[in-house]
Amino acid sequence: MTRHLVAAIVLTAIGTVAIAKTPVATGTGGAVATISEQASQSALAILDKGGNAIDAAIAAAATLGVTDPFSCGIGGGGFMVVYLAREQRVVTIDHRETAPAAFSPATFLDNGKEMDFDTVVASGQSVGVPGTVRGWDEALRRYGTMSFKQVLAPAIDVAAKGFTVNANFSRLVDENADKFRRFPATAALYLKDGMAPPPGTLLKNPGLASTYRALAQGGVKAFYEGPVARAIVDAVNRPATAPGVSVRGGKLTLADLANYEARIRQPVRSTYRGYELYGMPLPSSGGVTVLVALNLLEGWDLKALPRAQAEHLYLEASRLAFADRNAYLADPEYVDAPVAGLLSKEYAAQRRKLIDAGRAATGPVVAGDPYPFQQDASVPQRPAPTARLRQESAHTTHLTVSDKAGNVVSYTFTIESWGGSGIVVPGHGFLLNNEMTDFEFSGPGPNVPEAGKRPRSSMAPTIALKDGKPAFTIGSPGGATIITTVLQTIVNHVDFGMRMDQAIDAPRLSQRNGPTTDIEPGFDEAAQADALVRLGQRWASEPEEIGAANALVFNPDGTVTAVSEGHRHGVGSALVQKKGH
Template identity: 65%
Template sequence: MQHRALLSAILMTAALAAWAKQPVATGHGGAVATISDQASRAAMEILDAGGNAVDAAVAAAATLGVTDPFSCGVGGGGFMMIYSAKDKRVITIDHRETAPAYFSPTVFQKNGKEIEWDDAVPTGLSVGVPGTVRGWNEALTRYGTMSFAQVLKPGIRVAEQGFKVEPNFNRINTLNEAKFGRFESTSSLYLKEGKALPVGTLFRNPDLANTYREIGKGGVKGFYEGALAQSIVKAVNTPPTKAGVTVLTGQMTLNDLKDYEARLRQPIRSSYRGYELYGMPMPSSGGIAIAEALNILENFDLKSMPRTQAEHLYLEASRLAFADRNAYVADGEYIDVPRVGLLSKEYARERARQIDLKTAHGKATQGDPYPFQNDLSVPLRPQPALAAEPAHTTHLTVTDREGNIVAYTFTIEDWGGSGIVVPGRGFLLNNEMTDFEFSGPHPNVPEAGKRPRSSMSPTLAFKNGKPAFSIGSPGGSTIITTVMQTIVNHVDLGMSLGEALAAPRMSQRNGDKTEVESLLKFVGSPQAQALEAYGHTWSETDEIGAANGLRFNDDGTVTAVSEPLRHGGGSAIVQKQ
């Protein structure tokens, strides 16, 4: 029961936090969980005005673009999963950024050698065609009830009135001082004399408010065509650098923006211990990797095992799934991914046989899913690769009184994206193109129009045909392990969704060591020491992810769950009757 006492203490600490954000809330009606209190309140404002979950999700997302600008915004892209209660079906909207038309497999090479990842990020070369506004438009037009102008009002208000810089905003801004210091437009917005804005500073972004107004007035064309589109192209191709600073430039065109399309895709469907799970399809690798790892774990009775052994198996299943994910998964429009084989329960049984119940065996090689394909696809058998994938994104989730649900993960990639604020527009551009492998052969090499592989994993779970829970997180490739571990904690280890989300995270992505959090003081804990007896070793990072979820309870209530500590703590609100 030691872990329950720790989680209770964490949740209590969060409840007493200075800005009174509430990480867990239960009640009837609509509900929202985000990492920002302003964003959660924006969603609730729309729900109270008669909007549905899709309307509220876009309102929350636009507000996050103001309050959490280093993680997300209209200069990026994402994946939205929608459950339509009326139709009883799940829809996914892929609005991942695409490579501009000038891209080729060698775009990140110079003289035959790969450019250093850190050198590629703060440049125009790293910027993909933004998909966020097109994705919002698809969601509102097809499944919402309100206009752009209506749902952007809360974000406009927050951008104009401003908010006081909190410690987490300052922390991330401080990490970006060198990158932001390269660009005039970014420095003027986020820095003061070259340093991050101090805690307590009133931060306002009137340029972003005006950008939202333009989108509200002109709709999706107001972003992808005309003056706003010209501003984006100019910022990519001639970045607004300070005197004496030189960066790589892009070759984006107005046609790249005008031709951008969001995709409606069939979700990844799988099952786990009586739950039906819906995950994000390619170019996300999340749905496939989570399903494969859980399929592997289904071969073991985790509930009958000591907790330490169950966690050992979780880590080993994640290792195997990542070996396959790294080798095979990319944009399905450009490569034949062995999707059926990777999702096969029979293939999972074969992979499970490689797990030792008592010992960690180190890095795994990819398996061979092709015999389980049941088709005539020609196998591509590349060596696994894992390029750097920043851990900086955001996730939100909303439901309404009618039972519609949105689980939405969107991003600009690295903290602060490319570091380029579009002059006069108030938003940062993504560095999503650095999610490609910089050389091949590999399924995830750059190509014109291609979407780089992602780990974003908005997930919905159903039981007996009814919604059971939603979960999603930021965190680069740790998104996959965060979602998976939360599911294992909740379904197998018997934690409430709030406890499962707050628990210390362990991210094994087929590396020599498992990544853990210094924030929750995992290393040296009894939990860590018990796992070390199985051969597990650790590398520390400050924190992993900033997840949000919903739990649909048997009594008809809904519980919204956000972070108690990570990313400064999140905000969960349930609509009042």
Template identity: 80%
Template sequence: MTRSATALTCTLTLSIILNAPLALAKTPVATGSGGAVATISEKASQSALAILNKGGNAIDAAVAAAATLGVTDPFSCGIGGGGFMVIYLAKDKRVITIDHRETAPASFTPAVFLEGGKEIDFEKAVASGASVGVPGTVRGWHEALERYGSMKFKQVLAPAIDVATKGFTVSDTFSHLTRENEGKFRQFGTTSALYLRDGKAVTAGTTLRNPDMAKAYREIAARGQRAFYEGPMARAIVDAVNRPPVANGAQVRAGRMTLADLANYEARIRQPVLSTYRGYELYGMPLPSSGGITVAEALNILEGYDLKSLPRANAEHLYLEASRLAFADRNAYLADPEYVDAPVSGLLSKEFAAQRRAQIDLKRASANVSAGDPYAFQDDQSIPLRPQTRPLQRESAHTTHFTVSDKEGNVVSYTFTIESWGGSGIVVPGYGFLLNNEMTDFDFSGPRPNVPEAGKRPRSSMAPTIALKDGKPAFTIGSPGGATIITTVLQTIVNYVDFGMPMDAAVNAPRLSERNGAATSVEPGFGGSAQAQALSAFGHKWEDPAEEIGAANAIVFNPDGTVTAVSEGRRHGVGSALVQKSAH
């Protein structure tokens, strides 16, 4: 089945520097010195600043913001999911990544989503225990704090515990997302009790408290990551997966997760994907996320053109075509590196990009291009696999991303998720958090690199990115949006670097997402615009219906030492950018 992007990932960008008074005016753009924060959640920004003001570093603040997002944006992210963190360590002048993507339980086989040899219905797969991967978020936070942080769970979880206990005001966006998921949530008693009132979505303006999530955070604060992966909370997770807390006679597929699956979960410290683009060094997330590699390949293709000198429509045509080619290669080759020998060095090769670039027609859009052959550009040419490109699978668009910087110059760019809006729809009884449906990020049938296997991490599109110039942080960018994450990050970089847009304009510009399909995904209102008509002349077609794409956040480190925090000006509600000391 052809699967388009339908999931969300918790994505926020948060940049913070210390020791200045806090300005609280809500705005999506703020410039100053000292701390700077840009997130989709004002309370998450405030949590991070509180930790920094107590002497914590960027890593501590990132965990504080992420934990608070798990309360205020639970349909996108939380401790029931996983993610990818990119960290710039100023003292060492190096970048590392922490992969805490969910893993498949040991019971998984490539046929887990097949019945009678046919793929099961996607939505039924989502709302089930069978879709739940072993959560990695808490283990990822533990590794970040132990290796690079300066505080413990007890300190960094305190702000989120406070928000979960006292509650927060439900926004229009929160209420809208709940309404969209009423059908899924009504299938589970624990979820209905938390987010529905008489079977209907909680209304905007309501104060929503989550004492069970506060309890979960308190246990982690007291016992560390072991509180999640062993003992009562682990048993509650396994029970919820294997015997989903269904309501109203709902029938959903059960999972087969064990306590051993949780106890054996490991995060991975991985080297980042490093590429260059017009004088910038771009550090991205490696496999099992396809984000860093796909963004880098597309930029390598585009580097052969002087985009800023071209008419805008011609340059945007090239952006769409480069993205199409990079997605063809992504779909053919990329998956968990512990299970698949992906030709990464070939895909990142400038010479391979030149070969792919030669396939672009400067005047005409292509359609469903085939994968290239990067093996000729590999250092190791012993790998025989030459898979064929496949249609883009359905991938949830619901996630959150954030970036943090501190006074020492450390930077965190972090994207984490529970996959679809509301994940599997299952709230863990007694603990108040939603479980992911990350296993539906696997291809349901093969042979393909990204088929389900025991212990395997499904391929992701998350693309938290840190850009350096002359050895110093220049900007960060990231977004939610399933496979559209890649195009949002790519397009924002092109807008900023090539078209010279200020970062807020680069973020707020209409988004076009070409993923090697028959039509390009666009946002509402784009179809009849002059921009759309100019691109239609090249043969580009637009997906219907149009939907909002992503919710990006960025930080720009200005040459004069100031910092500009940029959140969304209109998408997903308006973001909140704060600086500790405003520029005048």
């Protein structure tokens, strides 16, 4: 049985058939929440055929690579958090992009000076070794029940038959048209007479359909070896550009692709108000930073405080957590980050004393010293904190799926900026990432580029357990604002008692240890904002939409509620299985 709790209903289209799209749904079987109706339908189709949550998550992700190609796809990478019901444990799959072997800390320096950021983005130099396909393969082989051929079938169908472009898709193309015009393969796929396709256009991607078919037949090797791999290397090293356009090439090799490995990592874990929270470990800073902030907030009974007072504490806890994130966190295979110390409740008690409940900090705060709380007899070297933080792209996607057996997936993946590097691999229909710009362009610091290194991420797919069973999932795109979106949604849901749809739809505030806090349009005019200003909070001058979250809530009566955005990013898509599946 399915019922729709309506936060908003819009019409979307699969092919040319318009159907209702709702961001909230409750039922008794498996469930899915994504930002795309086609992706949610793909996941549901796999669940209905007997696939588990892992199978369905990859089906949804592959479809998102067709319908939302500017934020994700097989040219990028991501992080998957999985709850395995039978074993009652949480595992994570790190398939973050890696730096090619030719990289060094000086890669983004020209005569000792940092290269122009935007110039690097739209070039082969920004492309990391894609990890998505390897991650999907690891997930299916270890924890899935289906083959590539089965889980890719829905996405192949959407790519081959086409989907109807909506206003959000058209807007994203328009905003990136200059970048796309530089590369003929990209322009041919996503531009119509040099302009964004208008809403209502039927868009097909035969190149991506062909690539997915190659994966369905040949498995993971069809991507990392052979014709597809050679096409990727050529596209990175010698980007085909429009007449008169010149961009930097990269130094990617076939060996870089063939040697790429996903990592199965232990999740980071902490407790909060009776919940066990599991998140993504390094090289994603998201899980650690969310948990550091929650440890700080645990010292106050937020639900008993006036709303503005509680939100002030949330912003100040986030500020402190980001100070530590920026100073210490990076790829754990290159940096000995003091994660145990950072997640220590005793460390949180010490850092909490720096928060003034009546007044905001006047600017960035310094990182703390977690090493006394490490309980590490080797006394690792304390790195020099970074002096500043490079802006992080806000363009990613998150999805979440559960199945009737109780398995749960919380999955965030990306190609970095909207449209990544802007380079579509000719003949293969997918955009390549610009993930290498997530490194700091110069040091010293833990997140400088190095050969084989994974750039630090903010992705924070999260699964919460209560009494040993799944309680909810949450995750979002948004660059560094992912961390604050996940953190604020947890506070809204757990502390303020909001239903998850209310927690997601509430106005978002993002403080990342900067002089001002990012807000969404219209918030600065609200009474809530005035109360925070009186506590010393200051707003960024240009409000913008923050995040596009998706969540699942496992209800006490045994039902599950899937929740997507009610108004952001064109409204999301939540679906549940009907009774009998």
